[in-house]
Amino acid sequence: MKPPPFDYHAPHDLDEALAVLAGTGGDGKVLAGGQSLIPLMNMRLAAPAHLVDINRLAGLATVEAGADGVRVGALARHAEVERSERVAQVQPLLRSALGHVAHPVIRNRGTVVGSLAHADPSAELPAVLAVLGGSVRVARHGAPPRDVPAGEFFLGPLEPALAPGELAVSAFFPAVPPRTGTAFVEVARRHGDYAMAGVAAVVTLDDDQRIAAALVACVSAGPVPVVLDLTAACGRRPAASTDWAAVAAEVRDRVDPDGDIHATAGYRRHLTGVLARRALRIAAAEAAGEYG
Ligand code: FAD
Structure with a gap:
């Protein structure tokens, strides 16, 4: 499919881009890589009257x-x-x-x-x-x-x-604070597809190698990234004696994903728990120096 008609603008600096955007009467969209916007326009799911292409702007590719x-x-x-x-x-x-x-x-x-x-x-x-x-x-x-x-x-x-x-x-x-490990894990139907579920984890240890902070953000688990602070659930124990299954069960119980053609809500919830356990263990091991 082809996109609906639109006016194309190609400003050369940021001031000009902002002035053009301000003059679109709220019906302008920024065009960056176009990898989401152009498919949406081609499918007629988006129809901005103005496209403001920022690709000629100097100083933003930093x-x-x-x-x-x-x-x-x-x-x-x-x-x-x-x-x-x-x-x-x-x-x-x-x-x-x-x-x-x-x-x-x-x-x-x-x-x-x-x-x-x-x-x-x-x-x-x-x-x-x-x-x-x-x-x-x-x-x-x-x-x-x-x-x-x-x-x-x-x-x-x-x-x-x-x-x-x-x-x-x-x-x-x-930046990653000291004694902190991170992990990102997801499950998608095919590599490169959007995630059916995914979890980003950050775990920080204290001087005695006990869990001082544990946070996750869950993908495809709600209308926005779902951030959960699991520090209390970890019980300030060393990573090796933390009950990761119980911590992950808390994640599973606290997310409220939608179902769609790719996965039911229940399956997404289950996956999110499984991935949370995996991500937290990897992040904790990395914080403890067990991963390169
Ligand atoms: P654009 O398409 O140019 O813009 C996207 C939206 O953001 C538009 O509304 C636009 O107006 C706005 N925008 C862009 N830049 C700015 C700015 N600087 N200021 C204000 N508004 C702005 N994405 C994933 O995250 N995970 C995936 O697994 C994934 N799989 C994909 C698979 C396929 C086959 C395709 C085509 C896309 C996939 N994407 C995926 C989407 C894509 O990778 C990103 O969404 C895309 O790269 C966003 O950046 P862009 O520069 O292309 O944004």
Whole structure:
């Protein structure tokens, strides 16, 4: 199918892009990698009157990995972030999750920030941003940029906290704290498909190797990434004597996924519990130094 008619804009800098977006009367969409937006338009599930292509904007294809975390600009492609050794050192959860995002060809074109702005609860990167407590930097015409915490950015399926005329300029993924391990696991019908269920886990140990903090974010488990703090459920025990099955049962009981043609709600709930157990064990072992 072909998309409905639209006006195409190709601004050359951020100011111009924001001015064009502001002038679309709320009926404009940002075009980044186009890996979600164009299929939606071709299927006539989206029909914006204006497309504002940001691919000519200078300074947005940045990936900055520092001691405090990774800042990814709006034109950094999935593949670039996935391949960066420095990113993998500072925040390994990004590389683990990116390996599950679609296929290499799509990752060559699709952007990390576009994936967040798309706000699909079945997508991997919103869960990663949510479990890490990251943020999205949002700009609009005539106003200073603002940082929106992950917990406030995902409002519902395909509903980011972006007002008409706003553009996400970058996203920030905090670094892994000391004695912390991370893991991302998912089950999809075919490799590269959206996850039927998935779990991102972050586990931090204290000086005595006991669980000091355990968080998960569940994919395809609700209208937005479902973040659960499991620290109390872990009972501040060493990883080896933590009852991971009981902790995972708590995850299973707290999520409320929908069923669809890919999986029933019950199957998704079961899978989420199984994956939570797996992800938490891997993250705890990594925190304890048992994984390279
Ligand atoms: P676009 O398609 O350009 O935009 C997506 C949405 O975000 C649009 O509404 C757009 O207006 C908005 N947007 C984009 N950038 C900005 C910005 N800077 N500021 C404000 N709004 C913005 N994704 C997954 O997460 N997991 C998968 O397993 C997966 N599998 C896929 C399989 C196939 C076959 C295909 C075609 C896609 C798949 N995707 C998957 C989707 C895709 O990988 C991402 O959603 C996509 O890369 C998002 O980035 P983009 O740059 O292409 O965004």
